[in-house]
Amino acid sequence: MMLTHPAFPNTLVEPFIITSPQTINYNCIAWAYGDDTKWYWPVGNYYWPTEIPCELKAECFVLLFEKIGYRVCESSNLELEFDKIALYCDNMGIPTHAARQLPNGKWTSKLGQQHDIEHTIFSMSNGHYGNAVIFMKRKI
Amino acid sequence: MTEYLYPNLPESGNSLAISSEAQFVIKNFENSHYLFLNGSLYIQSVYKQQLKEKFEAYTSIWITETMFSSSVHEIINNSAYRSIVKLGKDVIPFIIEELKKEENHWFYALEALTGQNPIKQEHRGIIRLMKSDWIEWAEKNNNYDVDTSCIS
Numbered sequence: 097m098m099l100t101h102p103a104f105p106n107t108l109v110e111p112f113i114i115t116s117p118q119t120i121n122y123n124c125i126a127w128a129y130g131d132d133t134k135w136y137w138p139v140g141n142y143y144w145p146t147e148i149p150c151e152l153k154a155e156c157f158v159l160l161f162e163k164i165g166y167r168v169c170e171s172s173n174l175e176l177e178f179d180k181i182a183l184y185c186d187n188m189g190i191p192t193h194a195a196r197q198l199p200n201g202k203w204t205s206k207l208g209q210q211h212d213i214e215h216t217i218f219s220m221s222n223g224h225y226g227n228a229v230i231f232m233k234r235k236i
Numbered sequence: 237m238t239e240y241l242y243p244n245l246p247e248s249g250n251s252l253a254i255s256s257e258a259q260f261v262i263k264n265f266e267n268s269h270y271l272f273l274n275g276s277l278y279i280q281s282v283y284k285q286q287l288k289e290k291f292e293a294y295t296s297i298w299i300t301e302t303m304f305s306s307s308v309h310e311i312i313n314n315s316a317y318r319s320i321v322k323l324g325k326d327v328i329p330f331i332i333e334e335l336k337k338e339e340n341h342w343f344y345a346l347e348a349l350t351g352q353n354p355i356k357q358e359h360r361g362i363i364r365l366m367k368s369d370w371i372e373w374a375e376k377n378n379n380y381d382v383d384t385s386c387i388s
Contacts, residue, residue: 103304120339120363123306134361137308141343141353143361152309192307208304209340224304 099213104223112219115204116212125157127206128181128194129164136160154230157183157191166232172217174201178233182217186226193225287323291330294320299340312344321348332374339363346370 098111125136126143134143138150148159158168161181172182174197182203184193195203195215202214221227254262272279297316305311320327328349331342343366347353354373359365 101304125306126361135308135363136361137306139308141347141355141360141366142308152307192310206306208302208306210303 099211104220106219106221106223110216110219112207112213112215114211115214118210120209122206123208124193124195124206125160127204127212128196129161130196152190154183154185154189154191157194158230158232161194161232165234167234169231169233172197172228172231175233177236179236180231180233182228183230183232184220184225184227185229189229193220195220195228284326287326288330290323291320291327294323295334302341308341308344311341317345321345325349332371335367335370339367343370 097114099114100107100111104112121135122132123135123137126132126134129136136143138144138148138152138156144150145160145163148163149156161183166179166181169178169180172180174180176199180197182195182197183191184195186192193205195205195217198204198214202216203220204212204214205220206212217228274280294316298314298320301316302311302314311317320331328346331346331349334340335342335346343355352373355366355369359369
């Protein structure tokens with residue numbers, strides 16, 4: 097099922113594809129991390145690894161993904177021997193979202209408390225989450 | 237003979253002198269009014285109904301505006317969510333009822349309103365267990381059971 101929404105204006109050109117039922121069990125950070133059991137966020141009652149500073153800063157999210165082998169890279173291009181993730185930030189540089197690349201070169205995201213979706217970098221850009229500003233990769 | 241200077245009210249802005257008898261009457265009227273408001277079941281039911289309607293309206297706005305948010309900061313700093321917290325402790329039973337019906341990010345509102353945080357360390361981030369911790373807390377503190385007898 098396709099999804100277009102005013103919060104993501106580029107979906108008028110490239111709609112999202114819904115790939116799961118709605119659930120609050122996990123958020124986009126957890127989904128990009130590979131965990132569908134918890135809500136990850138660096139604040140109080142939510143899950144955040146104790147060894148990573150509990151601060152709403154891009155560098156803390158980079159440390160989160162470095163913990164499972166990712167390293168910052170330059171592009172979102174598909175490289176078959178690598179997993180990739182994309183970190184989105186708003187125009188103040190505050191992290192808002194993460195997406196994980198699929199083997200077909202498209203991306204999978206959890207839309208907050210809603211569904212998982214498949215999308216392109218373009219379709220999610222300039223919307224509710226801002227833009228993808230950091231890409232990271234790890235060897236498969 | 238003593239000359240009296242009467243205050244020029246528009247300039248001074250001071251109230252007229254009130255006799256002790258008038259003050260007595262005013263005070264008793266205020267006390268009676270207060271007792272009526274707090275003792276009247278009808279007034280209480282009107283208050284609860286109005287509070288419930290405000291709560292539901294803000295909740296609907298909050299859910300719509302944060303439906304795509306992964307950021308807890310964004311979710312709890314939403315203006316409708318903040319308005320719910322500003323409604324005060326009387327909304328706690330409504331929040332608990334909402335939480336029983338459906339999992340949602342009510343945890344910060346409950347913590348702000350109760351001053352408590354019953355979420356166990358090992359449950360952090362697991363929404364259904366965070367919910368259970370709060371439901372368990374509400375059941376132990378039975379003054380937060382929802383009393384809907386006055387609400388039509």
